[in-house]
Amino acid sequence: xRTISRHIIITLVGFVSGCSSVDQSTEGLPxxxxxxxxxxxxxxxxxxADVEYLHLSTxxxxxxxxxxxxxxxxxxxxxxxxxxxxxxxFSRDGKPKSRFNRKGEGPEEYPNFAGFRxxxxxxxxxxxxxxxxxxxxxxxxxxxxRKLPISSSYASSLVDFDDHTLFLYNGLSEDxxxxxxxxxxxxxxxxxxxxxxxxxxxxxxYALIPNSEVDLTxxxxxxxxxxxxxxxxxxxRRSTSGVYLCxxxxxxxxxxxKDKTLTPVICKTPLASTLDPKIVFFNFYDIGRYLFMSDIxxxxxxxxx
Numbered sequence: 001x002r003t004i005s006r007h008i009i010i011t012l013v014g015f016v017s018g019c020s021s022v023d024q025s026t027e028g029l030p031x032x033x034x035x036x037x038x039x040x041x042x043x044x045x046x047x048x049a050d051v052e053y054l055h056l057s058t059x060x061x062x063x064x065x066x067x068x069x070x071x072x073x074x075x076x077x078x079x080x081x082x083x084x085x086x087x088x089x090f091s092r093d094g095k096p097k098s099r100f101n102r103k104g105e106g107p108e109e110y111p112n113f114a115g116f117r118x119x120x121x122x123x124x125x126x127x128x129x130x131x132x133x134x135x136x137x138x139x140x141x142x143x144x145x146r147k148l149p150i151s152s153s154y155a156s157s158l159v160d161f162d163d164h165t166l167f168l169y170n171g172l173s174e175d176x177x178x179x180x181x182x183x184x185x186x187x188x189x190x191x192x193x194x195x196x197x198x199x200x201x202x203x204x205x206y207a208l209i210p211n212s213e214v215d216l217t218x219x220x221x222x223x224x225x226x227x228x229x230x231x232x233x234x235x236x237r238r239s240t241s242g243v244y245l246c247x248x249x250x251x252x253x254x255x256x257x258k259d260k261t262l263t264p265v266i267c268k269t270p271l272a273s274t275l276d277p278k279i280v281f282f283n284f285y286d287i288g289r290y291l292f293m294s295d296i297x298x299x300x301x302x303x304x305x
């Protein structure tokens with residue numbers, strides 16, 4: 001089984017984010033017809049964003065890395081070295097500040113991480129690393145602070161929501177034939193999107209996404225495991241007033257505000273349930289006057305039994 005991707009950059013002008021309506025109707029929303037070919041538009045980066053150029057420089061070999069930026073705060077750039085498990089901290093002008101490595105299998109260690117699974121709360125000096133069934137919390141110098149238990153062994157898209165809470169996506173459910181946990185894009189749980197406490201990991205709120213009936217799960221291998229790709233969708237994206245919930249199965253992108261309201265932002269047509277192969281939204285970025293996204297065509301999704 002395989003996926004066939006077709007990336008299209010889409011730009012929209014004049015949309016104001018941060019809606020607070022509790023209405024989940026898509027009537028009157030901007031709607032993208034993924035069957036159409038839209039005209040290209042050249043955009044000068046400096047016209048839509050403030051651009052800074054910096055070089056993360058050091059004469060210390062311990063600050064060399066193979067990876068990328070995981071988090072940017074007011075004063076700090078956090079880099080994750082995915083090869084060796086190092087987490088490095090630089091000032092906003094590119095100078096090294098601190099580093100640590102707690103990779104391992106011990107009770108105060110993380111086995112692995114990815115860039116979209118690390119959050120840095122600079123005010124509290126808390127580094128949150130999403131790991132297997134836990135979120136490990138350290139200081140920026142690597143001092144172990146606490147462990148936040150989470151119910152799923154597959155969670156992703158961890159983001160900083162406010163001073164006291166985090167937002168994440170839970171994409172794991174149980175295979176009803178075998179009883180084994182597999183990755184599934186259908187929402188068999190109360191909700192795949194949850195807001196949790198930074199202090200102890202308690203679930204404080206669910207964001208219930210309507211119309212998520214389309215299952216985009218893939219089967220591969222003799223054990224019926226999932227195929228990579230679908231689980232790597234960045235389903236939670238920060239905004240100035242909350243988070244965007246980008247669930248491709250719903251044909252609609254939603255905004256969850258700081259006032260705990262859920263509002264549709266933009267929709268897609270035709271519905272994924274009517275298409276074969278499926279065409280869904282893939283990733284999403286809010287750049288003030290513009291919204292950027294692409295679509296992806298998914299071939300051979302798992303058919304519901």
